[in-house]
Amino acid sequence: MKQIKIGIFGLGRGASFIDNILACNGDIVAICDKDEELLAKRQERLPDAAAYTNFDEFIEHEGLEAVFLANYFHEHAPFAVKALEKNIHVISECTPAGTMGDAVALVRAAEKSKAIYMLAENYPFMKFNQEMRRVYQGGSLGKVLFAEGEYNHPIWSDWISDLCPDSKHWRYHMPRVYYITHSLAPLCYITGSMPKKVTAFPVSYPHTKESCHSELYWRLPDRSAIVSCYNDDGSVFRVTGWAQFGAHDNTYRICGTEGQIENVRGDTERIMLRYNDYAAPEGMGEVNTYYPEWKLEDKELAEKAGHGGGDFFVIKEFFDCIRSGKRPMFDVYFGVTLSAVAILAHKSALEYGTVYDVPDFRREEDRVKYENDFDTPMWGSDGKAPTIPNTDLPEYIPTEESLAEYDAAMARHLAKQQNK
Numbered sequence: 001m002k003q004i005k006i007g008i009f010g011l012g013r014g015a016s017f018i019d020n021i022l023a024c025n026g027d028i029v030a031i032c033d034k035d036e037e038l039l040a041k042r043q044e045r046l047p048d049a050a051a052y053t054n055f056d057e058f059i060e061h062e063g064l065e066a067v068f069l070a071n072y073f074h075e076h077a078p079f080a081v082k083a084l085e086k087n088i089h090v091i092s093e094c095t096p097a098g099t100m101g102d103a104v105a106l107v108r109a110a111e112k113s114k115a116i117y118m119l120a121e122n123y124p125f126m127k128f129n130q131e132m133r134r135v136y137q138g139g140s141l142g143k144v145l146f147a148e149g150e151y152n153h154p155i156w157s158d159w160i161s162d163l164c165p166d167s168k169h170w171r172y173h174m175p176r177v178y179y180i181t182h183s184l185a186p187l188c189y190i191t192g193s194m195p196k197k198v199t200a201f202p203v204s205y206p207h208t209k210e211s212c213h214s215e216l217y218w219r220l221p222d223r224s225a226i227v228s229c230y231n232d233d234g235s236v237f238r239v240t241g242w243a244q245f246g247a248h249d250n251t252y253r254i255c256g257t258e259g260q261i262e263n264v265r266g267d268t269e270r271i272m273l274r275y276n277d278y279a280a281p282e283g284m285g286e287v288n289t290y291y292p293e294w295k296l297e298d299k300e301l302a303e304k305a306g307h308g309g310g311d312f313f314v315i316k317e318f319f320d321c322i323r324s325g326k327r328p329m330f331d332v333y334f335g336v337t338l339s340a341v342a343i344l345a346h347k348s349a350l351e352y353g354t355v356y357d358v359p360d361f362r363r364e365e366d367r368v369k370y371e372n373d374f375d376t377p378m379w380g381s382d383g384k385a386p387t388i389p390n391t392d393l394p395e396y397i398p399t400e401e402s403l404a405e406y407d408a409a410m411a412r413h414l415a416k417q418q419n420k
């Protein structure tokens with residue numbers, strides 16, 4: 001099996017792929033992060049990899065064939081474009097593009113490039129989602145009419161200093177609906193349906209000191225949304241972004257004309273497959289529950305990998321595509337469509353439900369409409385301020401004062417940690 005020379009850009013989340021890359025016969029020849037302390041720490045694990053703090057120098061690394069992008073959430077596209085222009089294969093963490101203009105630039109660059117672009121969306125590859133795809137694609141549930149996907153991931157204080165180190169970090173400002181791929185991509189993967197129109201209502205919970213668990217936690221407001229997508233096959237999906245209501249779970253339900261399949265809330269690994277009495281296939285009951293198993297040679301590697309095996313499968317799929325020349329399922333059109341759903345859903349939520357058409361990124365007429373739209377609710381790492389609000393609640397639009405308060409609280413938190 002051909003070894004693939006790959007570099008990792010962004011060594012927080014990026015480092016969690018080291019084992020999966022090596023297991024899939026990747027050769028990590030270069031790593032890059034502007035945080036020199038983190039870079040040095042990762043070099044201890046990868047002493048043979050060249051270390052860079054600058055992306056432009058990193059992609060000049062001799063023999064580099066592919067890059068894994070795990071830098072700031074909303075800034076992947078410009079770096080993906082640079083790599084694609086050099087015909088370097090790109091696998092990019094979610095989300096592919098932080099603005100509609102970035103999505104257009106990314107799809108144009110991918111079309112011109114000889115290299116492969118793939119979104120590293122891992123949730124579809126979780127065991128229960130692969131099982132739901134197998135059953136749905138088998139046809140016994142008929143045609144999908146409705147499906148729902150929830151990525152419900154409340155966070156707590158101990159994590160915050162790592163996850164959101166300062167008041168201009170993307171996690172502080174991101175409308176939770178921007179993180180849509182974990183709820184939406186599994187539904188698209190299972191059914192093959194893709195969104196054409198989108199509308200959303202905000203779910204904004206005004207955190208107060210009294211309602212939360214720590215000084216830092218209450219300063220990260222919740223800004224989820226409930227998003228409805230009307231799809232290219234007439235079905236409707238209802239999804240969340242990175243929601244923080246209720247209890248932690250990621251669950252999916254597909255309703256077809258003949259029955260439904262879901263993973264069970266509170267017992268996520270368990271599948272519940274139900275048929276209407278007239279539609280149950282030979283040998284199946286009306287209600288069937290079970291824990292699916294991998295039927296794979298690579299079962300052990302998948303079991304060890306993060307995110308229910310998903311982190312292994314994204315690397316495996318990316319390398320298979322490079323080696324065979326096949327197009328990834330989560331290609332650039334798939335990726336930018338999901339980004340567009342997120343961005344337009346946020347716009348819709350700010351307007352309490354305006355319906356937006358999701359552009360068809362294969363059509364230049366649709367692309368030109370958005371090529372100059374760089375509106376963003378997040379700070380750029382170059383210091384550019386947000387151009388649109390990140391919440392519908394005016395009292396939670398961050399002010400200079402509230403940002404400074406967060407930074408002061410973080411400094412107190414870190415000092416406390418150090419003195420422990």
Ligand SMILES: NC(=O)c1ccc[n+]([C@@H]2O[C@H](COP(=O)([O-])OP(=O)(O)OC[C@H]3O[C@@H](n4cnc5c(N)ncnc54)[C@H](O)[C@@H]3O)[C@@H](O)[C@H]2O)c1
Nearest residue numbers: 010011012013014033034035053070071072073093094095
């Ligand atoms: N799919 C998943 O399950 C999953 C899980 C966690 C994170 N993620 C995604 O992975 C990405 C990274 O997440 P994270 O938690 O590590 O983010 P982070 O913001 O904590 O870290 C980003 C890293 O990139 C580096 N960086 C950013 N811009 C740079 C530049 N121009 N030059 C050099 N280094 C630069 C930063 O120094 C930092 O170390 C995000 O897109 C996130 O959404 C996905």
